């Protein structure tokens with residue numbers, strides 16, 4: 001599961017079954033949230049079982065899109081509960097977005113269990129880099145790149161709507177990442193930075209090594225590479241890249257200052273004359 005303040009860009013409701021997750025991703029949004037609201041003091045607390053106080057009703061039709069799961073992933077430990085909950089949500093007529101760092105065995109089970117609900121479903125797989133060493137370091141108990149791509153292919157071949165979240169990306173080479181996955185994506189590829197960076201570094205200092213990845217310079221480089229390479233779709237066919245709110249805000253702010261600088265410069269040229 002990956003989400004930011006911009007989670008409303010993806011769904012109207014985020015539902016889940018548990019407040020812990022064995023994946024142990026270092027920059028987990030749910031961990032940041034629990035620390036911020038003093039539910040835990042050490043991220044390791046989120047690795048162990050804790051019953052959830054309230055679970056939202058899966059048998060009602062929500063007035064908007066539902067994303068699942070929010071504060072955990074779908075793993076072999078909770079698969080049966082997740083499957084049952086998803087089927088109840090789908091039988092109630094909901095449009096559901098499943099957001100996951102996918103395991104092959106889980107995706108095989110979901111394809112078979114949910115095939116009759118294809119029209120109501122989209123799978124959004126979290127694939128933030130093709131570098132397995134980086135994945136192992138920052139998402140220690142999640143699948144490697146090859147397994148995630150295999151899951152994407154399986155869903156695509158089975159006729160499900162698919163999208164990818166590279167938010168937050170864990171590579172400078174987002175273009176190279178997208179080149180490796182786009183043929184199996186039927187909807188969007190989301191690109192975004194890691195939010196709450198300074199707060200996360202306080203309890204996960206190893207994250208500091210990623211700071212440069214989310215600097216203005218890197219964001220602008222990634223943005224211009226993506227626009228240049230995929231903007232015209234000459235070679236790639238239809239591909240939709242979406243920028244998450246905080247990434248887009250950095251690009252827009254820079255464009256605003258650049259535009260203003262251009263206007264000021266051209267006014268100076270007009271006033272002083274070229275060559276003065």
Ligand code: SF4
Pocket residue numbers: 001002021022023024025027028029030031070071072073101
């Ligand atoms: S899989 Fe999602 S919920 Fe679980 S630790 Fe990773 S980011 Fe957090």
